[in-house]
Amino acid sequence: MNVVIVGGGLAGISAAMALQETGVQVTLVEARPWLGGATHSFRRDGLDVDNGQHVFLRCCTAYQGLLRRLGTDHLATVQDRFDVTVLTPGGRGARLRRAPLPSPLHLLPALARYSPLSPADRLRAMRASTALRRLDPADPALDEVSAGAWLAGRGQRAWAREALWGLFITASLNAEVDDASLGLSAMVCRRALFGRTGAADIGVPSVPLAELHGGPALRRIQEAGGTVRLKAKAEEVTADPKVVVDGEPVAADAVILAVPHETAARLLPAEAHPGPDARWHALDASPIVNVHVVYDRPVLDRPFAAAVGSPVQWIFDRTAVSGLGSGQYLAVSVSAADRWIDVPTAELRDRFVPELRRLLPAARRARVRDVFVTRERRATFRQRPGSGARRPGAATRATGVFLAGAWTDTGWPDTMEGAVRSGLTAARLVRRHLEGVRDR
Ligand SMILES: Cc1cc2nc3c(=O)[nH]c(=O)nc-3n(C[C@H](O)[C@H](O)[C@H](O)COP(=O)(O)OP(=O)(O)OC[C@H]3O[C@@H](n4cnc5c(N)ncnc54)[C@H](O)[C@@H]3O)c2cc1C
Numbered sequence: 001m002n003v004v005i006v007g008g009g010l011a012g013i014s015a016a017m018a019l020q021e022t023g024v025q026v027t028l029v030e031a032r033p034w035l036g037g038a039t040h041s042f043r044r045d046g047l048d049v050d051n052g053q054h055v056f057l058r059c060c061t062a063y064q065g066l067l068r069r070l071g072t073d074h075l076a077t078v079q080d081r082f083d084v085t086v087l088t089p090g091g092r093g094a095r096l097r098r099a100p101l102p103s104p105l106h107l108l109p110a111l112a113r114y115s116p117l118s119p120a121d122r123l124r125a126m127r128a129s130t131a132l133r134r135l136d137p138a139d140p141a142l143d144e145v146s147a148g149a150w151l152a153g154r155g156q157r158a159w160a161r162e163a164l165w166g167l168f169i170t171a172s173l174n175a176e177v178d179d180a181s182l183g184l185s186a187m188v189c190r191r192a193l194f195g196r197t198g199a200a201d202i203g204v205p206s207v208p209l210a211e212l213h214g215g216p217a218l219r220r221i222q223e224a225g226g227t228v229r230l231k232a233k234a235e236e237v238t239a240d241p242k243v244v245v246d247g248e249p250v251a252a253d254a255v256i257l258a259v260p261h262e263t264a265a266r267l268l269p270a271e272a273h274p275g276p277d278a279r280w281h282a283l284d285a286s287p288i289v290n291v292h293v294v295y296d297r298p299v300l301d302r303p304f305a306a307a308v309g310s311p312v313q314w315i316f317d318r319t320a321v322s323g324l325g326s327g328q329y330l331a332v333s334v335s336a337a338d339r340w341i342d343v344p345t346a347e348l349r350d351r352f353v354p355e356l357r358r359l360l361p362a363a364r365r366a367r368v369r370d371v372f373v374t375r376e377r378r379a380t381f382r383q384r385p386g387s388g389a390r391r392p393g394a395a396t397r398a399t400g401v402f403l404a405g406a407w408t409d410t411g412w413p414d415t416m417e418g419a420v421r422s423g424l425t426a427a428r429l430v431r432r433h434l435e436g437v438r439d440r
Contacts, residue, residue: 008028011404053331063415121156237268254434
C-alpha cells in the first residue's frame with residue numbers, strides 16, 4: 001500500500017507521519033526544495049530569518065503533538081501564564097496577564113485594569129465576553145456575520161474592537177475584526193480566552209522554523225522508510241487514483257492533496273470536487289507582512305509585545321533565534337496586511353521605524369542597522385463571513401483522493417493547529433479507505 005501525499009507543509013507532514021506510524025508506505029511530493037510549507041526560514045546576511053513570525057497557544061494540542069513526534073517540542077517556549085504587554089504610542093502601555101483564578105475568571109482582573117480602554121468600555125467588554133461565551137461556534141448562522149458587527153451590536157465601539165478584540169482576532173484569523181467570521185472568532189475566543197485556564201498561554205519557537213518543522217520532518221519521514229521528493233511538482237491528480245509528477249504518472253492506493261486551496265481546485269478533476277456547493281476555490285487569500293528591524297542595541301526588554309493605536313500589531317525579539325551577535329533584531333508582524341503588501345520596503349521603513357520609536361522609548365536612542373521585509377501575499381485564506389461554508393471536509397468524490405490543509409473544514413482558523421488537524425483527519429480517512437481496498 002503506497003499513499004502519495006502532495007504538499008509538504010504541516011498538513012502533509014502530519015498526514016505522512018501519522019500514516020507511517022501505522023505501517024503505511026508514503027511518498028511525499030513537494031514542489032519547493034524544503035519541507036515546512038508556509039513555515040520556512042532562509043539565511044540573509046548571516047542571520048536566520050523566518051518568512052514570518054509564528055506563534056501558537058497552549059490549546060493547540062495537535063500542533064504540540066506534532067512537535068513531540070518531530071522531537072522538537074523543547075525548541076519552543078510556552079509562557080508559564082498568559083502575559084502580554086500592550087504598547088501604546090507615547091503612552092504607558094498596559095499588561096494583559098492571567099490571574100491565578102479558575103476560568104473564565106482568570107482574565108477578568110486584567111480586563112478590569114486594561115488602561116487603553118475607558119472604564120465604561122471595560123465594563124461593556126466584560127458584558128460582551130459573557131455573551132460571546134454563550135455562542136456556539138459551530139452554529140452555521142455565526143458564519144454569516146462579522147465579529148465586528150456582532151461586537152458593535154454589544155456596545156463594543158470601534159476603539160474597543162481594535163484595541164481589545166483585534167489583538168486576538170486579527171492575529172488568529174489574519175482578518176480585521178470587522179471583516180472576520182464571527183463563527184471562527186467565537187471559536188478562538190471560547191477555546192483560548194474562556195477555555196481551560198492555561199489555554200491562551202503563548203508559545204514561541206526558540207529556533208528558526210526550518211529547524212522546528214521542515215528539517216526534522218524530512219529526516220523522520222526518510223528514516224521511517226518514506227520517500228520524499230523535493231522540487232517535484234504535481235501537475236494532475238486522476239480519480240484512479242494517480243498523481244502526475246513532473247510529467248510522470250505515479251500510481252497510488254490513495255492520494256492526499258495537502259496543497260493550498262487554489263492548487264487543490266486546479267489539480268482535482270472537476271467531477272471529484274466535494275459537493276456542488278463547495279465553492280472552496282473562492283476562499284481567496286489574505287496577506288501577512290513582517291518588517292524586520294536590526295538595532296545596534298537592545299530596545300525591547302521582553303520576548304514579544306503587542307501594540308494598539310499603531311500599524312504595528314505585534315513585535316518579536318528575534319535576536320537569539322536569528323543568531324545575531326550584538327544589538328537586537330525585532331520582527332514586526334502585521335496581519336490582514338492588504339494596506340501594506342504592495343508598499344515598497346523604503347516606505348515601510350519610513351512608516352514603521354518611527355512607529356517603533358513612538359512605542360519603544362529605548363529605540364529613540366538606538367541606531368537602525370538594517371530593515372528588510374518579508375511578504376506573504378497568500379498567507380491564509382480570507383476568514384471572512386461566509387468562508388466557513390466554503391471549506392470542504394477531507395473526503396472528495398473520487399474514492400481514494402482526500403484533501404488536507406489548514407483551509408479545509410477543521411473547525412479551526414487557518415493556523416498551524418488547523419494544518420496538523422487536517423493532516424491527521426486525512427490520514428484517518430486514508431487508513432479506513434485502505435482497509436476497504438485490502439478487504440476487496
Ligand atoms: C507569514 C505567516 C505567519 C503566520 N503566522 C502564524 C502563526 O503565528 N500561528 C499559526 O498557527 N499559523 C500562522 N500562519 C499560518 C500557518 O503557517 C498555516 O496555516 C500553515 O502552515 C498551513 O499549512 P498547510 O500544510 O495547510 O499549507 P502550506 O504550508 O501552504 O503547504 C502546502 C505545500 O504544498 C506545496 N505545493 C503547492 N503546490 C504544489 C504542487 N503542485 N506540487 C507539490 N507541492 C505543492 C507548497 O510548496 C507547500 O509546501 C502564518 C502564515 C504565514 C504565511
